[in-house]
Amino acid sequence: MFTTRPTLQGTHGMVSSTHWLASAAAMAVLEDDGNAFDAAVAAGFVLHVVEPHLNGPGGEVPLVFAAAGRAPQVLCGQGPAPAGATIDHYRSLGLDLVPGTGPLAAAVPGAFDAWMLLLRDHGTKSLADVLKYAIGYAEHGHPAVERIGETVETVRALFETEWPTSAELYLPGGRSPAAGALLRNPALAATWRRLITEARAAAGPGAGRRDAEIEAARRVWREGFVAEALAGFAARPVMDTSGERHAGTLSGDDLAGYAAAYEEPVTHDWQGWTVAKAGPWSQGPVFLQQLALLPEGFGSGAGLPRYGTAEYVHTLVEGTKLAMADREAWYGDAAGTADVPLRTLLSPGYSAARRALIDPDRASYELRPGSPDGRLPRLPEPAAGPGAPAGAGAGEPTVGRDGATRGDTCHVDVVDRWGNLISATPSGGWLQSNPVVPG
Template identity: 75%
Template sequence: MFTTRPTLQGTFGMVSSTHWLASAAAMAVLEDDGNAFDAAVAAGFVLHVVEPHLNGPAGEVPIILAPAGLPPRVLCGQGPAPAGASIARYNALGLDLVPGTGPLAAAVPGAFDAWMVLLRDHGTKRLAEVLSYAIGNAERGHPAVERIGETVQTVQELFENEWTSSAEVYLRDGKAPAAGALLRNPALAATWRRLIAEAEAASADRDAQIEAARRIWREGFIAEALVKMAACPTMDTSGERHVGALSGDDLANFAASYENPVTYTWNGWTVAKPGLWSQGPVMLQQLALLPERLEYGTPEYYHTLIEGSKLAMADREAWYGDSTQVSLATLLSPWYNAQRSALIGPQASYELRPGSPDGQRPRLSAYAQTNSIGATEVPLGAGEPTVATSGATRGDTCQLDIVDRWGNMIAATPSGGWLQSNPVVPELGFPLGTRLQMAWLEPGLPNSLQPGRRPRTTLSPSLALRDGEAVMAFGTPGGDQQDQWSLHFFLAVAMREKVRGGLDLQGAIDAPNWHQESFPGSFYPRAMSPGQVFVESRIGTEVIADLERRGHRVTVGDPWSEGRLCAVARDRENGVLSAGANPRGMQGYAAGR
């Protein structure tokens, strides 16, 4: 089978990420006797530097990890709403949606603490060792990828007139970084150098240094600068200047936490995902809706997946959130999914049809009930506009997946704190995030804005297990598209032939993909397009014609416009490791030996 690249195979270690420099850093750590978790932390901080339009230290990261011989765990790096972020406060400002940019949209940052907890509990390297790769790229510079400059151009006027601290980093001589131009961030490098110096001054012990770094983030010079920036009146997507709700107490009280993943078993594969504070269970619900017999790649296959995705996303809108009362056991039960799958007919549905698990009545936001057909134009810099109406993929999020020679495996989806989300904090070199835009300013919903509760995130890394043992880690950027693209990737692995005795990761990544938009988007301005399906032209004229005949509103995109999957795997029989990376965007890369 022709693929854009080979599926890499070896026995020492495998890495896949959305940027080659992050993959290189992770591989360097493995070569220096670090494990998969050390490598993930190093790569995560490199991603903050080389993909600043996609993630940052003050963003968030959900992580699924499976230490060798142990069951998988989720490490939640999603911060909650600040104590002062109430619906009443936002309504009093005349807002009916949380702005897509600015400090009002900032949740408590979660990414930094999650990386530190991972390093402390599962890594072996010292703080200075894992941060050295990010410091080097920030200090010496890195060649800017095309999307950085393109993103900066969309917000250049805002940077010049309002967010001048961002202009100092990303506009040189009044111009956005050209592709390949050396982009430096000396303020960010200085932040990490100061963090290391203060942590090392606190103790010579590795774990104590990591704990000191966590305290500095929560209560030291970093916390002071973040709170100061949150209190600055800042222009946002509402067209007004607002101050944020983030306080010193919010930062001091947050700690990344562990929890058990949600799992579903399909045809001998068990897929593990984060819980209902994410959209992770959407993938599991889609698997639960599949009929027993379905031939991969046929028109019926695509229609069935698209319609099942609509039902799962409708349940997401009605039931997912940090305050939900729904039972996951019910959502994944055979009887519930038998009822739901019966709704999949021969024609495309244009309705948002959530179920009634355990007889509960679904409640949708007013936006979900009144949103009309057709995507709304997204203001510049707003949210996570992954896919435009043209079908062109835009930047949003990162992904990294790693497996080492001992069998440790990890999948992580860093996001938020984008350069276009908030002004750069001058003292630190990075901005606050905007994840609160995903919460509704309408009371009584599972995802209503409420102090101390996590806004539901689209971030959704995955682990797949066989007989209880982790065998594959995967994930993709893509906002609302993540669990649509990931489902198709997983089925392309699970339903097709192997290559060279292992999983065909690269073939599954390269397979033509799709997404649908028959639900309210998670990001400002929360648009939806009932019946709308985007497909890569490589999907074939027969499939496209069949979908149109069934009533789908099909937009045919470029041949390589859907999905940005990364994946690694381990053969539990012989220990052979493998990896693949997304060719779309000419940025993702796998490495290993």
């Protein structure tokens, strides 16, 4: 196999992300003797600024990482639904589907606390050290990528008529951000500066100041001026994909009660590699199921489909369909009430039975979840109505004119010279998902 791209090698460290400025910020941290975790935090906050159509500070982040010489871990930065987001509450509003945008769709923001926990426990830099890059790009501006303006144009009418705080930021003078034009977010820069100032004051002088500052920043986010702004704004009725205005359920208690948490990854051994993913609260185990569904020695060429052939692609795609069907039927928040039979879903016997469903000559058009341990699969009712998703996105998200989003997100990977590794996928809190919170 030949490529015109060089093989990238080095001894200092490496970064890959979905935006060059996030990669540059992370490399700057590595070059300043920071480790992979410091660099990932810096890149994560830059992504909030430079890819606002893909993620935001009010979103979430699953992280999979391995400190040098240690086993992989997962850091869950996925916030739960607010306590008030009950089925009875939505039905009392005349809804049979959670709107895809607006405050009723909001989970408790998880990204900030997860980044802070990672920085405290595994990083070496101060809060100000890792936030200065995001502050700089928010304050002084960054060249807008083309998709920001395209996304804003898609929801222009919504911003102009219903979400004025978003229009103020993303439609200054009535114009959406042109590709390459400097886009600023001074309010966000001011938020991070104030957070640093309050955290420093709360930490006080003395030994352990770095950790104390980070802990203070977590409290400011959960219980201070940030939490007050988020909970206060969520209480205002806002137009959402239902076509009506609704207030949200996110409260100060929800914010104060949330903390990111470490957990063991889900793993699968495949051809000499141990692949680690986040649990079934994410869709990470789908990839593990895809691997488990492949025939023994797949890709080696020993009597199996040759790489790149139609038979090779067919096997991959049909196995993916089966894994995705199991995701729909069985995945859920295993930390709550969901009973997710992951051990069986990844077992050799179950995988072999599922693999036998693949017709080598015909593509399946059916959704075919399995019955692990003899249990009947449970699938959601087909969505209908104005908030129903329609059409798959490719690459970056497909956005409806009401802000409904389907598609992709952003990402950052870092490895440093000491052998620390991290992979993170910030998401949620898109500019099209909720109005900008004033200030």
